[in-house]
Amino acid sequence: MSQDLLRPPDALDPPSRGWRSSRVRLVACLLVVLGALAFIAVRGLTGNFVYYLTPTDIVADHKAQVGERVRLGGYVVPGSVARTATALTFTVTDNAYSIQVSDTGSVPALFKAGQGVVLEGAMGSDGVFHSDTLLVQHDGRYRPPEG
Numbered sequence: 704m705s706q707d708l709l710r711p712p713d714a715l716d717p718p719s720r721g722w723r724s725s726r727v728r729l730v731a732c733l734l735v736v737l738g739a740l741a742f743i744a745v746r747g748l749t750g751n752f753v754y755y756l757t758p759t760d761i762v763a764d765h766k767a768q769v770g771e772r773v774r775l776g777g778y779v780v781p782g783s784v785a786r787t788a789t790a791l792t793f794t795v796t797d798n799a800y801s802i803q804v805s806d807t808g809s810v811p812a813l814f815k816a817g818q819g820v821v822l823e824g825a826m827g828s829d830g831v832f833h834s835d836t837l838l839v840q841h842d843g844r845y846r847p848p849e850g
Contacts, residue, residue, distance in 0.1 A: 704769070705839050738812070754821075755774035755775060755776035756773050756799045757775075757777055758775070758777050758795060758802045759797050759800045761773075761775065761802060761826060768826070769823075770827075771826070772823070772824065772825050772828070773824075773825065774794075774821070774823050775795060775802065775821070775822045775824070775832055776797075776798070776824075777796050777797045777820065778817065778820070779793050779794070779817060779818050779820055780793065780794040780816070781816040781817045783816070790807045791805075791807060791837075792804065792805075792806075793816070802831075802835075803830065803832065804831065805834065807835055808834065808835045809837070810837060811839045813841050814839050818838060818839055818840060820838065821837075822834040822836065822837055822838070823838075839843075
């Protein structure tokens with residue numbers, strides 16, 4: 704007991720104040736990390752909500768400039784499909800506006816007039832959308848290829 708009398712009074716008390724301050728620091732660090740992760744997630748997702756532009760977006764709203772690489776989505780106008788030696792040309796519409804397309808990429812086997820397509824490319828100064836990637840929308844029915 705004589706040794707307890709020689710110690711300073713604060714040495715006998717448990718370090719409750721230091722424990723609280725370290726817990727507050729830990730919570731603050733966790734909040735900063737979670738806030739940073741949330742910011743990165745929201746910032747990263749905002750650019751990915753627009754999967755493609757429609758002909759109305761490009762023609763009427765001017766959301767794509769000449770030479771700017773974008774995705775264009777719409778339906779192939781029946782009777783507009785023509786093949787040249789170097790490209791496939793057709794018209795894409797969203798039932799409000801239409802854009803002439805020149806595609807130099809590979810053409811999927813499911814491509815046909817009246818079908819939904821998504822194209823990757825850029826508007827040319829000639830008013831034609833120059834595409835190098837053509838994706839087609841299919842009906843969702845899976846069956847073996849016809850012989």
